Amino acid sequence: MNVLVMREVSRDHGTGPNVVHALRGVSLHVAPGEFVAVMGPSGSGKSTLLTLAGGLDTPTAGQVLVEGTDLGSLGTAARAALRRRSIGYVFQDYNLIPTLTAAENVMLPRELDGVRTRRARREALDALAEVGIGELADRFPEEMSGGQQQRVAIARALVGERRLVLADEPTGALDSRSGEEIMRLLRARCDAGAACLMVTHESRHAAWADRVVFLRDGVIVDSTGAPTGPESLLEDVR
Amino acid sequence: MSIRHGILALLSQGPRYGYQLRAEFEASTGATWPLNIGQVYSTLARLERDGLVAKADADAEGRFVYRITPDGEEEVRRWFATPIAPADRPRDELAIKLAMAVTTPGVDVRAVVQTQRTATLRALRDLTRLKADAPPLPADAADASWRLVLESMIFQAEAEVRWLDHCEAFMTRLALERRPAAAQTGPEAEAARPDERPEVRR
Numbered sequence: 001m002n003v004l005v006m007r008e009v010s011r012d013h014g015t016g017p018n019v020v021h022a023l024r025g026v027s028l029h030v031a032p033g034e035f036v037a038v039m040g041p042s043g044s045g046k047s048t049l050l051t052l053a054g055g056l057d058t059p060t061a062g063q064v065l066v067e068g069t070d071l072g073s074l075g076t077a078a079r080a081a082l083r084r085r086s087i088g089y090v091f092q093d094y095n096l097i098p099t100l101t102a103a104e105n106v107m108l109p110r111e112l113d114g115v116r117t118r119r120a121r122r123e124a125l126d127a128l129a130e131v132g133i134g135e136l137a138d139r140f141p142e143e144m145s146g147g148q149q150q151r152v153a154i155a156r157a158l159v160g161e162r163r164l165v166l167a168d169e170p171t172g173a174l175d176s177r178s179g180e181e182i183m184r185l186l187r188a189r190c191d192a193g194a195a196c197l198m199v200t201h202e203s204r205h206a207a208w209a210d211r212v213v214f215l216r217d218g219v220i221v222d223s224t225g226a227p228t229g230p231e232s233l234l235e236d237v238r
Numbered sequence: 239m240s241i242r243h244g245i246l247a248l249l250s251q252g253p254r255y256g257y258q259l260r261a262e263f264e265a266s267t268g269a270t271w272p273l274n275i276g277q278v279y280s281t282l283a284r285l286e287r288d289g290l291v292a293k294a295d296a297d298a299e300g301r302f303v304y305r306i307t308p309d310g311e312e313e314v315r316r317w318f319a320t321p322i323a324p325a326d327r328p329r330d331e332l333a334i335k336l337a338m339a340v341t342t343p344g345v346d347v348r349a350v351v352q353t354q355r356t357a358t359l360r361a362l363r364d365l366t367r368l369k370a371d372a373p374p375l376p377a378d379a380a381d382a383s384w385r386l387v388l389e390s391m392i393f394q395a396e397a398e399v400r401w402l403d404h405c406e407a408f409m410t411r412l413a414l415e416r417r418p419a420a421a422q423t424g425p426e427a428e429a430a431r432p433d434e435r436p437e438v439r440r
Contacts (some may be wrong), residue, residue: 204392
């Protein structure tokens with residue numbers, strides 16, 4: 001089953017002659033283990049797409065399903081709970097809480113979900129180890145590099161049973177080497193079963209995805225399609 | 239050009255058989271530019287004619303060893319010290335195609351740009367997968383040089399996508415600046431070109 005399904009999703013802003021069609025009938029799905037990148041010029045609807053996929057905004061038309069549940073069928077509280085339980089966010093500016101340690105930042109969504117502190121901490125330490133910074137669990141965000149903070153954010157996005165990561169320019173504030181490490185990490189988390197939808201304007205980073213879709217004027221205009229098997233890949237290059 | 243100097247550079251490390259040169263050339267470029275053995279021998283024949291390599295007598299198995307001459311050594315030094323001139327590179331077919339698309343009536347430039355962008359992104363993704371699958375540190379010198387060739391192809395693909403983005407933005411801006419003239423011809427002309435409506439920031 002797909003982790004994320006968007007069916008004919010549209011989003012208008014404003015009404016009458018001033019209406020802006022931010023998104024027009026976009027259909028998209030992301031399977032477990034799949035990494036999908038969205039590219040497009042500014043104003044093409046990339047951020048709207050991500051906001052709708054995360055249930056932070058409601059489409060004017062169409063359906064958004066996360067883990068098979070139609071977000072439109074849920075009330076506000078149920079939608080917030082599903083968001084917390086199923087969806088992780090990774091932003092350009094990390095959005096870590098500065099007064100909490102790395103482990104506490106990762107624990108937070110689990111504790112909000114009613115998981116006990118001891119178990120939440122164990123899960124957080126596991127998640128931090130999975131992103132390669134287990135030893136930084138007790139550091140505060142300001143004691144870490146940008147790349148390390150983004151790793152914490154990815155651990156937070158995937159802690160517990162969550163497996164949908166929505167990433168908005170996750171490498172935007174990083175130098176090229178840290179940016180590449182973050183892409184390697186997202187790639188590895190997807191290879192381990194997570195699903196990731198990432199907005200980026202950098203082709204170098206979009207190239208880590210399985211599929212790149214191109215958005216223009218609120219419409220998907222093209223897609224690279226999924227990669228072929230490794231054998232044919234070698235034939236192409238050699 | 240690059241095969242000739244590539245072979246000379248390998249011979250500057252010591253005498254080699256023809257099949258050895260082919261294997262080493264391919265190893266250090268990750269088989270990005272496969273050579274057939276005929277190319278190797280025809281290149282060696284030209285290098286020998288130009289006095290840059292010398293062929294020793296055949297060994298017991300009838301194979302020839304090639305060694306570099308002092309003139310050849312000098313040529314290798316000169317090659318490494320000289321930048322590649324733009325004129326030495328092949329003409330950029332994509333730039334020519336885009337230039338023609340802009341001036342040929344009835345060609346949808348944005349579609350030409352997007353078709354190329356998708357294809358280049360696909361190539362960039364496949365190159366990135368090769369990079370992702372490689373161990374963090376190269377195993378030997380040949381592996382290290384293959385990594386550099388791979389990165390070169392990644393940078394080129396990335397630059398091409400950036401240039402395509404630039405082309406599209408440029409054409410969009412141009413269409414916007416020409417709009418006042420178009421508007422005078424009436425609403426039908428506007429309606430016929432729905433793609434050229436202004437970009438709205440959301």
